[in-house]
Amino acid sequence: MFESLTDKLTNAMRHLRGTAKLSEENMAEALKEVRAALLSADVHFKVARSFIERVKEKCVGQDVLKTVTPGQQIIKIINDELTALLGEGSTELSKKKPLKIMMVGLQGGGKTTTTAKLAKALKKDGYKPHLVACDVYRPAAIDQLETVARQIEVPCFAKRGTPDVPAIGEEGLSVARASGDDLIIFDTAGRLQIDEQLIEEIKELKRRVNPDEVLLVVDGAIGQEAVNVAKTFNEAVQLTGIVMTKLDGDARGGAALSMKEITNVPIKFAGTGEKLDEFDVFHPDRMASRILGMGDVVSLVEKA
Amino acid sequence: MLSIFKKFKDGLSKSAKSIAEKTGGVFGRKKLDASSIEELEEALFASDFGYETTEEIIEETQKAYKKDKDLRGREVAAIGSSILKRVLSGSEGRIQFVEGSPTVICLIGVNGSGKTTTTAKLGHQYKLDGRNPIVAACDTFRAAAIEQLKEWSSRLGLDIISGQHGADSAAVAFDAYQAAKARGHDTLIIDTAGRLHTKSNLMDELAKIRRVLQKHDEAAPHYSLLVVDGSLGSNSIEQARVFNEKFGLDGLVVTKLDGTSRGGALVGIYRELKLPIFFLGFGEKPEDLQEYRIDNYVDAIFGSEQDQEA
Numbered sequence A: 001m002f003e004s005l006t007d008k009l010t011n012a013m014r015h016l017r018g019t020a021k022l023s024e025e026n027m028a029e030a031l032k033e034v035r036a037a038l039l040s041a042d043v044h045f046k047v048a049r050s051f052i053e054r055v056k057e058k059c060v061g062q063d064v065l066k067t068v069t070p071g072q073q074i075i076k077i078i079n080d081e082l083t084a085l086l087g088e089g090s091t092e093l094s095k096k097k098p099l100k101i102m103m104v105g106l107q108g109g110g111k112t113t114t115t116a117k118l119a120k121a122l123k124k125d126g127y128k129p130h131l132v133a134c135d136v137y138r139p140a141a142i143d144q145l146e147t148v149a150r151q152i153e154v155p156c157f158a159k160r161g162t163p164d165v166p167a168i169g170e171e172g173l174s175v176a177r178a179s180g181d182d183l184i185i186f187d188t189a190g191r192l193q194i195d196e197q198l199i200e201e202i203k204e205l206k207r208r209v210n211p212d213e214v215l216l217v218v219d220g221a222i223g224q225e226a227v228n229v230a231k232t233f234n235e236a237v238q239l240t241g242i243v244m245t246k247l248d249g250d251a252r253g254g255a256a257l258s259m260k261e262i263t264n265v266p267i268k269f270a271g272t273g274e275k276l277d278e279f280d281v282f283h284p285d286r287m288a289s290r291i292l293g294m295g296d297v298v299s300l301v302e303k304a
Numbered sequence B: 001m002l003s004i005f006k007k008f009k010d011g012l013s014k015s016a017k018s019i020a021e022k023t024g025g026v027f028g029r030k031k032l033d034a035s036s037i038e039e040l041e042e043a044l045f046a047s048d049f050g051y052e053t054t055e056e057i058i059e060e061t062q063k064a065y066k067k068d069k070d071l072r073g074r075e076v077a078a079i080g081s082s083i084l085k086r087v088l089s090g091s092e093g094r095i096q097f098v099e100g101s102p103t104v105i106c107l108i109g110v111n112g113s114g115k116t117t118t119t120a121k122l123g124h125q126y127k128l129d130g131r132n133p134i135v136a137a138c139d140t141f142r143a144a145a146i147e148q149l150k151e152w153s154s155r156l157g158l159d160i161i162s163g164q165h166g167a168d169s170a171a172v173a174f175d176a177y178q179a180a181k182a183r184g185h186d187t188l189i190i191d192t193a194g195r196l197h198t199k200s201n202l203m204d205e206l207a208k209i210r211r212v213l214q215k216h217d218e219a220a221p222h223y224s225l226l227v228v229d230g231s232l233g234s235n236s237i238e239q240a241r242v243f244n245e246k247f248g249l250d251g252l253v254v255t256k257l258d259g260t261s262r263g264g265a266l267v268g269i270y271r272e273l274k275l276p277i278f279f280l281g282f283g284e285k286p287e288d289l290q291e292y293r294i295d296n297y298v299d300a301i302f303g304s305e306q307d308q309e310a
């Protein structure tokens, strides 16, 4: 499916050679293939539907180009639209100093690792990071954050033996400020978006420490659930950005489109490995060709 | 493992409810029409059943609908559930313990899927079942992975073998088997580091763990189980395929089903690879692990007969 979407589209549009304009009818088969591709890339079914509608609107009435096949022409339109959607909003973080960032997300998505990656990257930019351990549940979560903090040589605030996360956050913040640090990152425990009690906890933490950025960290291979996750977290703590992790794997990452479309929160960073420098700003064009699986065709069309 | 059924239903009840909500009238007494078939399709996609299974259920429903225009939601649910049961037939995995030497269960999988937690949960359950398990912390790579399993084992009173951070994970596995055998443990559960299936060097490391275990017992590990995060989408099929090709799998554990995801990817995995499912994870507590049963799973998705009558 991955490689063959191009072929499928070319096939579906074969009868179009010589036709003057793209129309709803002559694109129907091709758009069906696109829908199947989006769905198997884990794009949410509703998002896939509205995306197809949008593409249809863009295409209908366009002249069929002479230089490329109609299939390739559609791919280019789809790819451009996808890139534009994914890239809306900025990957920039707030310029405030001190800069306070709160990390949230499901269990095992990569929050703790990303906390360290972000601190490491921003330290290079001249920030003085301070990590605050706000996961009091997962066994050895504090040890994990302390370990990565040591690896990147930044201080880490932790308080064992109390479950009062908002209080820990507040104390961590004042300790960090007192030592003159200007980038404070709060690593929180993994939680399901339907766990009301734990969602209350991050809402309260947010009220107390008033972060400038609230980043949702999501496994790049997440399925249809992504929509519920992004929506609920956004409603609860008003996300300012999304981080897609584990993109060093081969997941198609359709969830990126779903989450962006449902929340309009920009995707800011990508996790690309377990090492603490395997981290990058989000590139919408790469993600678009990843979801569609056909970057080569796009460059081909671009040259035409 | 006792009282599985009750717990299973509680665990997945949120998903059962949400699929029923999503489909509105589809599973009720209402007559079927084009829009309710569409709702069914959406509900199936929303559960990560994947393209094939979804299309198959939809096609069969449409066939049945053509034959009988008076088809009602109840029958659609019955069609869906019978297709799903057929697709999943043979998918129940069960651990058969070996006699006289430790039964070795090795948990592997991509990063963050729930291997360490499942190691602890399994150890806990086996202990409650009257067995004598020991766990091995063979993730010597991730920050505080050893401490994580150590903390679990002290909370749960489990014996544990671990090495130093950065040590050779295969060496820890070797020692663990030796210790298990010497101390008379009947079950050895091995926690390994998370690794993406795309990284061949890390896959080689797994093979090494197997090789050293086989120096002790040719049949070890008796069960290599892939731990799959139930909230992931189609990529879990690819994960299973590659881990199975490169390492060889005996089956799956699907975790994090206490959320709203239905873990539908397991259907796709079973369909393609015929890897049985052994356990399902329903939370972060040690008791949140259940033996997988087809009927329970399918009933939780489509609602049981009784639910549909109600």
Ligand SMILES: Nc1nc2c(ncn2[C@@H]2O[C@H](COP(=O)(O)OP(=O)(O)OP(=O)(O)O)[C@@H](O)[C@H]2O)c(=O)[nH]1
Residues within 6 Å of the ligand: A105, A106, A107, A108, A109, A110, A111, A112, A113, A114, A135, A138, A141, A188, A189, A190, A191, A217, A245, A246, A247, A248, A249, A270, A271, A272, A273, A274, B111, B112, B142, B194, B196
């Ligand atoms: N391959 C890869 N692994 C990653 C990436 N980011 C995180 N990980 C790994 O994913 C696993 C989970 O990462 P954590 O940082 O512990 O995730 P978390 O969200 O803090 O987990 P909880 O605190 O348990 O909710 C670890 O094994 C990390 O090494 C990434 O970009 N690529």
Ligand SMILES: Nc1nc2c(ncn2[C@@H]2O[C@H](COP(=O)(O)OP(=O)(O)OP(=O)(O)O)[C@@H](O)[C@H]2O)c(=O)[nH]1
Residues within 6 Å of the ligand: A107, A108, A138, A190, A192, B109, B110, B111, B112, B113, B114, B115, B116, B117, B118, B139, B142, B145, B192, B193, B194, B195, B227, B255, B256, B257, B258, B259, B281, B282, B283, B284, B288
């Ligand atoms: N809600 C829920 N969370 C789970 C479940 N199983 C594990 N978790 C959580 O998922 C996160 C990752 O679990 P781990 O057991 O550390 O996963 P892992 O596969 O060992 O991770 P790495 O060793 O980093 O690859 C932790 O926060 C666990 O508490 C489950 O069934 N439900």
Ligand SMILES: [Mg+2]
Residues within 6 Å of the ligand: A111, A112, A113, A135, A141, A187, A188, A189, A190
């Ligand atoms: Mg963490």
Ligand SMILES: [Mg+2]
Residues within 6 Å of the ligand: B115, B116, B117, B139, B145, B191, B192, B193, B194
């Ligand atoms: Mg682990």
